[in-house]
Amino acid sequence: MEFRLPKIFARPPEQKASRAQALFALFAEAKPYWSPKNISDLAREGYAKNPVAYRCVRTIAEAVASLPLAMYDGLRELDRHPLLGLLARPNPRETRADFLEAVASHLLVAGNSYIELVAIAGEPRELYALRPDRMKVISGREGWPEAYEYSVAGRSVRFEMQETEGTPPPILHIKLFNPADDHYGLSPLEAAHRALDIHNAASGWNKALLDNAARPSGALVYSAASGNLSQDQFERLKSELELNFQGAQNAGRPLLLEGGLDWKSLSLSPKDMDFIEAKHAAAREIALAFGVPPMLLGIPGDNTFSNYQEANRSFYRGTAVPFANRLLSALTNWLAPAYGEKLRLEPDLDQVQALSSERESLWRRVNEAGFLSDDEKRAAVGYGPKAG
Numbered sequence: 001m002e003f004r005l006p007k008i009f010a011r012p013p014e015q016k017a018s019r020a021q022a023l024f025a026l027f028a029e030a031k032p033y034w035s036p037k038n039i040s041d042l043a044r045e046g047y048a049k050n051p052v053a054y055r056c057v058r059t060i061a062e063a064v065a066s067l068p069l070a071m072y073d074g075l076r077e078l079d080r081h082p083l084l085g086l087l088a089r090p091n092p093r094e095t096r097a098d099f100l101e102a103v104a105s106h107l108l109v110a111g112n113s114y115i116e117l118v119a120i121a122g123e124p125r126e127l128y129a130l131r132p133d134r135m136k137v138i139s140g141r142e143g144w145p146e147a148y149e150y151s152v153a154g155r156s157v158r159f160e161m162q163e164t165e166g167t168p169p170p171i172l173h174i175k176l177f178n179p180a181d182d183h184y185g186l187s188p189l190e191a192a193h194r195a196l197d198i199h200n201a202a203s204g205w206n207k208a209l210l211d212n213a214a215r216p217s218g219a220l221v222y223s224a225a226s227g228n229l230s231q232d233q234f235e236r237l238k239s240e241l242e243l244n245f246q247g248a249q250n251a252g253r254p255l256l257l258e259g260g261l262d263w264k265s266l267s268l269s270p271k272d273m274d275f276i277e278a279k280h281a282a283a284r285e286i287a288l289a290f291g292v293p294p295m296l297l298g299i300p301g302d303n304t305f306s307n308y309q310e311a312n313r314s315f316y317r318g319t320a321v322p323f324a325n326r327l328l329s330a331l332t333n334w335l336a337p338a339y340g341e342k343l344r345l346e347p348d349l350d351q352v353q354a355l356s357s358e359r360e361s362l363w364r365r366v367n368e369a370g371f372l373s374d375d376e377k378r379a380a381v382g383y384g385p386k387a388g
Helices: 039-048 051-066 082-088 096-110 193-211 231-244 275-290 308-338 353-367 374-380
Strands: 023-025 069-073 076-078 112-120 123-130 135-139 145-152 155-160 171-175 218-222 261-265 343-347
Touching: 039 051, 039 096, 039 193, 051 096, 051 275, 051 308, 069 082, 082 096, 082 123, 082 308, 082 343, 096 112, 096 123, 096 171, 096 308, 112 308, 123 308, 145 171, 171 308, 193 275, 308 343, 308 353, 353 374
Parallel strands: none
Antiparallel strands: 023 218, 069 076, 069 343, 112 123, 112 171, 135 145, 145 155, 218 261
């Protein structure tokens, strides 16, 4: 009978002792590190640390909050209404602009925005914008949200979503479409998080390079007579290089070479990499995710608009107004049952200065349409029929 040793006692394969003779690489190719995508990290790395994302959020939120509003009951425009008064002063601490800016900013940064309603005897009295990172959706048996749980300072408050006739539910959840989640929206910051990381990393690299008197990375050549480093010399040199010269925080740090060591540059210098253009490309991608023309942010390149006025008009028409319509329609659908009316709240585009040329053109074309009656002309420009 032939006896064979178990595999654990088998002879290990031979290993090469060579360390590429006189050359070894300082850096190895590695996978890119992308920042986490939870709400807190997106808010910190995107909104708080990236000027492009911050300006995009502020530009959209301030534009939405500053739009003049018009309320309609069917086709009839209302000059006064309790809902208009509630939005004018949603709570004792905020004005309409503050409240709408907070709601829009939460939606842009987190992809979700939550509004709490305080009602007395079924009548809406106050509105509060709640932080999305503190809110949790509780799903029912059928998969729809049956409650919301808001946690702060170690305590939690549960809001039941039971609807009664004439009384809106206590929480309004506005979210951006997310194809991979049933309950939480997808933030533009999450879609642009790789461009955010590139933009932030380029800024960090540039700062570290300036702090360390810029020199690119490369390889060390050992040219002593023996041509090889001992194991102890290799491990010590490797650990010192990794500790003191590897990473963005040590970018460009000068090396003190001795004992036959010589530096050979391998990687591209920042000038060759043209990281300024890389930053601009990342900035344009961030602006693209938010729908803000790069010209409005002062980003060079890809200026497809002939002037600033045209870019501003495109921003209002393609981003600010649709975003405002989303918020206002959600608010009116939520609160209208408390007033028993078919209310509609829309931006008053006739008072938006950026769209004045478009409105002027519309008014002129409608006025010249002699085949339309006065009421048909009024309907074409967004007004109801004449009184009486």
